[in-house]
Amino acid sequence: MNLYLSIAIIALIFVVIFQIAKASEYVSILKGEENSRKQNNKINGFLMIVFLVLGFVGIYVCNELYFGKTLLAYEAASVQGDKWDEMFWITLAVTGIVFVATQVILFWFSYKYQEDENRKVFFFAHSTKLELIWTAIPAITLTVLVIFGLRNWFYFTGDAPKNAMVVEVTGKQFGWIFRYPGKDAVFGKKYYKNIDPATNSVGIIWDDKYAQDDILTEQTMYVVKGQPVKLIIGSRDVIHDVGLTAFRLKMDAVPGIPTTMWFTPKFTTKEMREKTGNPNYTYEISCDQMCGNGHYSMKGIIEVVEQEEYDLWMAKQKAQYYTAFPEKDPEEAAKAADAGGKVKAAEAAKVPADSTAKVATAKM
Amino acid sequence: MSHEAALHTHESHGHDDHGHHEHHDTFLTKYVFSQDHKMIAKQFLITGMVWAVLGGLMSVLFRLQLGYPEASFPWLESILGKWAKGGQITPEAYYALVTTHGTVLVFFVLTAGLSGTFANFLIPLQIGARDMASPFMNMLSYWFFFTASIVMLSSMFVETGPFSGGWTAYPPLSALHDASPGSKSGMDLWIIAMALFVVSSLLGGLNYIATILNMRTKGMSMTRLPLTIWALFFTAVLGVLSFPVLLSGLILLIFDRNFGTSFYLSDIYVNGVGALSNEGGSAILFQHLFWFLGHPEVYIILLPAMGMVSEIMSVNSRKPIFGYMAMLGSLFAIAVLAFLVWAHHMFVTGLNPFLGSVFVLLTLLIAVPSAIKVFNWLTTLWRGNIRFTPGMLFAIGFVSLFISGGLTGIWLGNAALDIHLHDSYFVIAHFHIVMGVASMFGMFAGVYHWFPKMYGRHLNNSLGYIHFWVTMAGAYLIFWPMHYQGLAGMPRRYFDFSIWESFKQFADLNRFISTVAMIVFATQILFLINFFYSIFKGRKVTDPNPWKSNTLEWTTPINPGHGNWPGEIPEVHRWPYDYGKDGVDFIPQDVPVGEHESSH
Secondary structure (H helix, E strand, O other): OHHHHHHHHHHHHHHHHHHHHHHHHHHHHHHOHHHHHHHHHHHHHHHHHHHHHHHHHHHHHHHHHHHHHOHHHOOOOEHHHHHHHHHHHHHHHHHHHHHHHHHHHHHHHHHHOEOOOOOOOOOOOOOHHHHHHHHHHHHHHHHHHHHHHHHHHHHHHOOOOOOOEEEEEEEEOOEEEEEEOOOOOOOOOEOHHHOEOOOEOOOEOOOOOOHHHOEEEEOEEEEEOOOOEEEEEEEOOOOEEEEEHHHOEEEEEEOOEOEEEEEOEOOOHHHHHHHHOOOOOOEEEEEOOOOOOOHHHOEEEEEEEOHHHHHHHHHHOOOHHHHHOHHHOHHHHHHHHHHOHHHHHHHHHHOOOOOHHHHHOOOO | OOHHHHHHHHHHOOOOHHHHHHOOOOHHHHHHOOOOHHHHHHHHHHHHHHHHHHHHHHHHHHHHHHHOOOOOOHHHHHHHHHHHHHHOOOHHHHHHHHHHHHHHHHHHHHHHHHHHHHHHHHHHHHHOOOOOOOHHHHHHHHHHHHHHHHHHHHHHHOOOOOOOOOOOOOOOOOOOOOOOHHHOHHHHHHHHHHHHHHHHHHHHHHHHHHHHHHOOOOOOOHHHOOHHHHHHHHHHHHHHHHHHHHHHHHHHHHHHHHOOOOOOOOOOEEOOOEEOOOOOOOHHHHHHHHHHHHHHHHHHHHHHHHHHHHHHHHHHHOOOOOOHHHHHHHHHHHHHHHHHOHHHHOOOOOOOHHHHHHHHHHHHHOHHHHHHHHHHHHHHHOOOOEOOOHHHHHHHHHHHHHHHHHHHHHHHHOHHHHHHHOOEHHHHHHHHHHHHHHHHHHHHHHHHHHHHHHHOEOOOHHHHHHHHHHHHHHHHHHHHHHHHHHHOOOEOOOOOOOOOOOOHHHHHHHHHHHHHHHHHHHHHHHHHHHHHHHHHHOOEOOOOOOOOOOOHHHHOOOOOOOOOOOOOOOOOOOOOOOEEEOOEEEOOOOOOOOOOOOOO
16 A cells, blocks of 8 residues: 555656646746746756755765774774775875866866856867876876885785695685694695585595695684784685675685685784774675675684684694594594494494595596 | 758759658658668667666665665565565575666666667768668667567566576576576576677677768768767777677587586586586686676777767857867777776786786776866866756766766776775775766766757756756765775675674665665656657757757758758768857858868
8 A cells, every 4th residue: 555655646746847847848938948048057057066065065974974884994904904094095095186176177167157148168179288287197196006006916915924824715605614724734635526515515535644634614714813814715616705804805716716815814803892892893704706695695704813712722623534534533433432332333334435436536 | 051052952852762761661661670770779769768767676676675674565575476575575586686787787778778879870960971881780780689688578587587696697606507596597598688689789880880981971081070979989899899709708608508518617516416527617717708898898888978978068068179189089098998907807806916917007097098088078168158958967967977986996996905895885886986877877968969859859958957966966875875885895796784793884874875766766767758758749849950069960950851861961071069169159060161260
């Protein structure tokens, strides 16, 4: 019912506006085309100035309301973010000056040079000097921006420092899988045909000697404050994107083509909660590349903690190998021994014949 | 040529071929399978308008979801059925709407609707030709577009829904039937529609180029062409060189989808299906092919608007366009650079950083010709005598939007800034302002300006003014705040932000934006009413040259027939921008140069 009512009201408004517009046209015919044109010019010329002034008021209001909600309201959470913020302010200053100057000129000229019988227009077809000036100025300004930009670009995309912690991130519809290389600090090889959603979500080749201490976690990644983190990014199905808004970085996750990104977190999650005054604050990983119907819910979390807390967390993690083959887990084996031979035999029967068959097809 | 002479020639050539079509035109050959460029232009325009309304309506629907994610609208279910169960748009429907909105607006409205309309309408009229080089091909161009429209429309009615992976259609999402319901038959129809569309734009583009190069009237040298024609010329060249690349990319995609090839696919495990056998392909290859069209496409959309704005500004300032050669040179520079910047859409795909840096440099280089254009438009206004016709208002609006959106291009083109802003609301704000709304303003300016030539009647001025001011204010109110959302990191193409601690704080702003969007959309309906009412009932044009303009289209009769000029085609003696020269308000192009006249 409400719908029909609102449609009726909108239709009514349309009819009224339309009738007024039609009437005003009859009036203008009566007044003569010349007179009505002059009147329209006055009104629209005035509106140009009104628009300019209200526009700047609007920008001010918008800034008051929403600047506090942008990331720039508080200090960036990564070393890269600081550089990004610096570049933001430089670019804002340059483009801001051009924006204000050109918009003011545009609306001011429109107002000032509205039709006037007594004005003789200035036949001004070209001026090489002027044109050279406004080719050179933007060219020089842009060179400066390019130099700043590229310096940062090569820093952001350059090699991670030697002491960086390495984490592998894999996107899937619709979630994130993180792999830590374990004690040997080397990732085991993987092959996508080995993927088993229950026990081997990234397709690790178990026979690889580096694979057996790899640790897999989902949704939450732990990193250490102040230590650079290098991400090796991949995807299982479609293209995703690791978006780290708080750190001012993002990188696509492409199936078949690994990408990398590194950053140095400056504050722990706890410190960020204090800074933002939001007790629920977390570092979120947002998927920034359209990946299907669950795209908007593909959220991961980064917990930035101090070294001690990280060590505690890491100590609690179990190598994925033992989840895949519980009978090889020394702890499980001990338990199983306690429980008696029957269970052990049953478990052994469940184990896949051997993983060598899978490795035979592996390309890596 | 004087009018008497024209009439005389008309009489003496009364049985000449150019007039004869009118005698035995049936309804079918005059309004449907017409080969008259003016009628084809109107067909493009009206089909484009239908798509604009549909595309706009889609944006209203998905803005409804973004603005009121909690609310339930029972009427939505009665329109959309299973796509809005319980009165709430489902994620599937949301993504289908977003995708179709993008595809339709970029290709069907701002490419076919804009350059299809004005290239067809203006090229023969402004260069002094009776029709296109190949009127038949021209007709085919429209009917391929029409067929593409029908196929695209039909994709919305398949069981699994239309394609829903974004207008850029990146594989593997678009290549895998099981990755998303929209990637089933909806995607096949999407590809077929786009392939037909490419054929349409090639037939059109080749024709425009051939016509401009070969069919100019006597005296119409290339440097006497109005800037509209130059802009349409570069647009056609861009289209002809880049659309085939999209087509080839789409053909490979069809192969990957349906015939088991692996151009774009490698190492994929799909939930619920298992590991696929495809190996060795590159998903990034499609992005290169897509953006090799995709970036020139931006200029295919923008250049015609720039050309029309230059023309309309000069006419209504009663002053020559400032720096004709610089305007032409900057158009040329933009057209060349358009082919060298495509990878700036791919800064975060893992592109080699050195390659990225080259694209940064080339991208920011585009700001130079763009800046020249803006400064030249501003100088055109300076010391002019401005008449605020609705067309002129939209032209001024275009410049304002082009400045605002162009400047944020400097941000996004700089890879180090893009690495954070990529695919955020900042990008939405940027390209909607500079490409979407600005080109739409160019299109409106063109419609208001050339409507009297199209239909022999005037649009209602007051409705035009209301239309302009509401749309202008609305465009800024909708898109300006989105920059702030982007700076907060809010990603594009999110159905709902409620689970995100960093993004859900903008709920009130989203509601505000959605409300303004609906008001602006309603205002466009006002324009449609004005348009269709005025075709039949508008004030009749009494002066063949109502804007006191120099270009040739205004030397035709008020309602030109097929062949445009009843008599001989006028000869051109000067450039089109002699406004206010030697104190004379305007000197049309077909007036011979006087003995004591100064050169410009």
